[in-house]
Amino acid sequence: MQSVTAEEIARTVLAVLVLIIPTTLVLRATGVPQRWAPALAVLRGMLQLAVLSIILTGVITDARLVALALVVMFAAAALTSARRLGTVRAHLPLVVAGMGTGIVVTLVVVFATGAIELSARYALAVGGIIIGNAMSTSTLAGRRLLQAADDRWDEIEGWLALGATPRQATLPISRHALHEALVPATDQTRTTGLVTLPGAFVGAIFGGISPLEAGRFQIVVLAGIMATAALTSAVVSLGLAPRLCRGDAALRSPSARPR
Structure with missing residues (x-):
């Protein structure tokens, strides 16, 4: 395994810090709220990756430690997504169900078919990628749904007044949220090898x-x-939408969700 020198680490830190500057300056110049959030996210990511790199030296060959690492990653991802949708207590069960369904089905198929070798290192690599994308998709689907509900609440109330069930009244916004949530993954897949070279x-x-x-x-x-x-x-989208019609205003209020 190739080691990393102190000089390479220093150059990496320098590049990261320099790249943060234009990001922060642009956000400050345009008056975007929480302009420091991207910079802090990069710094936090750098610190977490440094710690993870050290930990993985002893984890990557131990199946039990890999399983524990994946559980911790899933828990952190689910909490992050639920917090992005509003209160953790209100959204965590649905987020866990949605992410868990997608992750478990995908990993079972990938390893059961033998397409990728079932080993500790591959389980960690593939599991980490899948968990990260599940978190992003869950957040995007939920936020798109909540925004659509805000924009089209009069329409939803109209359907309810005509006797539609909560699921029927919110089905159009559920479909919209689902479609929008799939756009990043679809574009990434379509342009692979043409526009982008994936990290894996x-x-x-x-x-x-x-x-x-x-x-x-x-x-x-x-x-x-x-x-x-x-x-x-x-x-997430089909499970969250009907709940918006059951009297919990916090679920659909923009002020109840972090931006």
């Missing part, structure tokens, strides 16, 4: 794997991301 593909090549094998690994990962996104967004 590049990382595999840098790790010494042949381009053909790296491509095989990447397409399985992309298909897994799509499946996870579809299942997660379906559970």
